[in-house]
Amino acid sequence: MEIALERPGSLTCPLALTINGNPYTLDVYPWTTLLDLLRSNLELTGTKKGCDHGQCGACTVMIDGQRMNACLKLAITLDGTAVTTVEGLGTPDDLHPMQKAFVEHDAFQCGYCTPGQICSAVALLQEGHARSREDIRELMSGNLCRCGAYSNITDAIEEVLAKQATDPSHREAAE
Amino acid sequence: MKPFSYSRAETVADAVAALVANPHAQVLAGGTNLVDLMKYEVIHPEAIIDINPLPMKTIEELPDGGLRIGALASNSAVAYDARVQAQFPLLASAILAGASPQLRNAASTGGNLLQKTRCCYFYDPSTPCNKRAPGSGCAAIGGLTRMHAILGASEKCIAVHPSDMCVALVALDATVEVEGPDGARDIAVCDFHRLPGDAPERDNTLARGELITGVRLERNHFAQHHSYLKVRDRLSYAFGVVSVAATIEIAGTQIADMRVALGGVAHKPWRDQLAEADFAGAPAEEATFQRVADRLLVKAKGQGDNDFKIPLVRKAIVRALRQAASGTPQSQTNKKIQ
Numbered sequence: 001m002e003i004a005l006e007r008p009g010s011l012t013c014p015l016a017l018t019i020n021g022n023p024y025t026l027d028v029y030p031w032t033t034l035l036d037l038l039r040s041n042l043e044l045t046g047t048k049k050g051c052d053h054g055q056c057g058a059c060t061v062m063i064d065g066q067r068m069n070a071c072l073k074l075a076i077t078l079d080g081t082a083v084t085t086v087e088g089l090g091t092p093d094d095l096h097p098m099q100k101a102f103v104e105h106d107a108f109q110c111g112y113c114t115p116g117q118i119c120s121a122v123a124l125l126q127e128g129h130a131r132s133r134e135d136i137r138e139l140m141s142g143n144l145c146r147c148g149a150y151s152n153i154t155d156a157i158e159e160v161l162a163k164q165a166t167d168p169s170h171r172e173a174a175e
Numbered sequence: 176m177k178p179f180s181y182s183r184a185e186t187v188a189d190a191v192a193a194l195v196a197n198p199h200a201q202v203l204a205g206g207t208n209l210v211d212l213m214k215y216e217v218i219h220p221e222a223i224i225d226i227n228p229l230p231m232k233t234i235e236e237l238p239d240g241g242l243r244i245g246a247l248a249s250n251s252a253v254a255y256d257a258r259v260q261a262q263f264p265l266l267a268s269a270i271l272a273g274a275s276p277q278l279r280n281a282a283s284t285g286g287n288l289l290q291k292t293r294c295c296y297f298y299d300p301s302t303p304c305n306k307r308a309p310g311s312g313c314a315a316i317g318g319l320t321r322m323h324a325i326l327g328a329s330e331k332c333i334a335v336h337p338s339d340m341c342v343a344l345v346a347l348d349a350t351v352e353v354e355g356p357d358g359a360r361d362i363a364v365c366d367f368h369r370l371p372g373d374a375p376e377r378d379n380t381l382a383r384g385e386l387i388t389g390v391r392l393e394r395n396h397f398a399q400h401h402s403y404l405k406v407r408d409r410l411s412y413a414f415g416v417v418s419v420a421a422t423i424e425i426a427g428t429q430i431a432d433m434r435v436a437l438g439g440v441a442h443k444p445w446r447d448q449l450a451e452a453d454f455a456g457a458p459a460e461e462a463t464f465q466r467v468a469d470r471l472l473v474k475a476k477g478q479g480d481n482d483f484k485i486p487l488v489r490k491a492i493v494r495a496l497r498q499a500a501s502g503t504p505q506s507q508t509n510k511k512i513q
């Protein structure tokens with residue numbers, strides 16, 4: 001056992017992790033979720049809070065390359081991991097291919113679900129299980145969009161998937 | 176969330192000792208169920224023991240041809256494992272029918288077995304619930320019962336077990352490996368979850384301090400004829416209203432061996448081995464499947480709002496058996512029921 005708190009609430013725990021390539025050494029309360037750590041403590045507000053209960057996907061980030069709901073992960077459990085949020089995918093001047101495709105396909109309206117959709121879509125392509133539009137629809141079902149931009153979201157992902165299949169350099173860029 | 180202390184287990188013995196030392200300690204795996212329940216303050220452990228550092232992630236082949244799945248193997252790792260897909264496609268299919276890709280990446284095998292009911296009153300600390308607060312009563316009885324049990328319910332609790340994965344494990348006669356203060360033991364998955372009876376606060380037969388370390392699957396002859404059919408309110412990312420895991424071993428045109436497990440109908444994945452045995456040698460055809468469904472549902476009793484579950488699951492059993500017999504399992508991508 002590395003960490004033991006004598007008086008709950010009175011102490012924080014040390015946490016070292018990488019976020020978007022930058023190392024962080026932090027002290028967090030054990031009950032702080034990754035989502036609250038990102039948004040409130042680190043002001044990385046790209047990752048959104050929708051339901052806070054694993055039901056909407058707005059908080060989707062990648063943890064060691066795997067997409068997960070940041071609202072259900074206690075930050076303290078992520079010691080030594082590498083987290084990627086939407087801020088780590090591209091910059092306004094140098095968009096990630098998935099971000100570019102979302103812009104080109106008008107794959108959002110209010111944009112609230114978009115960071116989660118994009119992180120989820122990037123991970124989806126890395127997982128390599130999606131081969132058809134139908135697969136994309138099913139494997140993106142963990143991301144809800146209250147504006148109902150689903151068909152354009154699917155178009156955007158389908159385009160990046162198709163480009164990746166025909167052009168390996170595009171694949172590297174997308175990952 | 177209420178404050179709690181946090182520690183990391185370095186060995187299974189560590190985690191067991193910590194659970195024994197503090198009756199209000201609880202282990203944490205993927206957190207997709209426990210953290211959610213802690214946010215609603217349905218569960219408020221004093222101490223969280225993080226078991227993620229334990230070496231329980233592997234899926235390994237057993238000498239007899241079966242597989243052993245470590246308790247921390249994620250739901251995604253299991254569902255996409257080539258050996259699981261080849262030998263136990265029913266399990267892969269059931270896992271992919273549940274939750275979302277994000278949740279399946281985080282969720283562990285042990286945590287899935289131990290996930291709590293989704294009864295809406297259990298989730299709402301302002302209502303009475305014998306499972307959450309033993310002796311307080313059951314708000315579901317006489318309340319909204321659309322998602323509740325039609326088999327094996329008691330006067331104390333009418334909740335259902337929500338897992339998809341467990342329904343397949345029950346159909347596959349899996350074994351749960353556990354380790355506790357008195358050493359290691361095996362529990363047949365059919366005996367793992369329990370009916371509510373007089374003690375709905377107990378979901379399963381795990382003793383205090385016991386940890387799930389893995390799940391064992393024996394080699395079987397069901398890989399050709401199986402189907403996991405889940406019926407729900409929307410096509411994905413929703414808990415089942417009812418579900419059926421069906422496997423048949425067919426000899427010529429007859430049933431040599433058949434297993435049917437039902438989800439969303441009881442406090443545990445429902446199976447009736449005596450009934451199954453009675454159909455050995457029966458023709459693998461529609462009329463038989465209807466008799467199977469009737470037989471499994473002899474004691475079914477609706478709660479009012481969920482009376483529809485009885486004809487729904489009857490039809491789902493017949494469909495799933497038909498899909499299994501014809502070698503065309505339900506797709507978890509194209510959800511159209513053939």
Ligand SMILES: Cc1cc2nc3c(=O)[nH]c(=O)nc-3n(C[C@H](O)[C@H](O)[C@H](O)COP(=O)(O)OP(=O)(O)OC[C@H]3O[C@@H](n4cnc5c(N)ncnc54)[C@H](O)[C@@H]3O)c2cc1C
Binds near residue numbers: 274386
């Ligand atoms: C929005 C949403 C939708 C979902 N939809 C579905 C669905 O359609 N179908 C479905 O089947 N499931 C569904 N789930 C549930 C999901 O499958 C479970 O939350 C998950 O499997 C739990 O695993 P975990 O590792 O995250 O468990 P945790 O939350 O970490 O733990 C759950 C419980 O198990 C205990 N525990 C964990 N591991 C061990 C161990 N090795 N030994 C002893 N105790 C242990 C914990 O103490 C805790 O009590 C859904 C969940 C959410 C949030």
Ligand code: SF4
Binds near residue numbers: 305307314
């Ligand atoms: S059905 Fe069970 S879980 Fe639901 S309120 Fe009643 S006692 Fe609680």
Ligand code: FES
Binds near residue numbers: 052053070
């Ligand atoms: S905010 Fe995490 S899933 Fe909705």
Ligand code: FES
Binds near residue numbers: 108111113
């Ligand atoms: S764009 Fe508004 S919620 Fe998706």
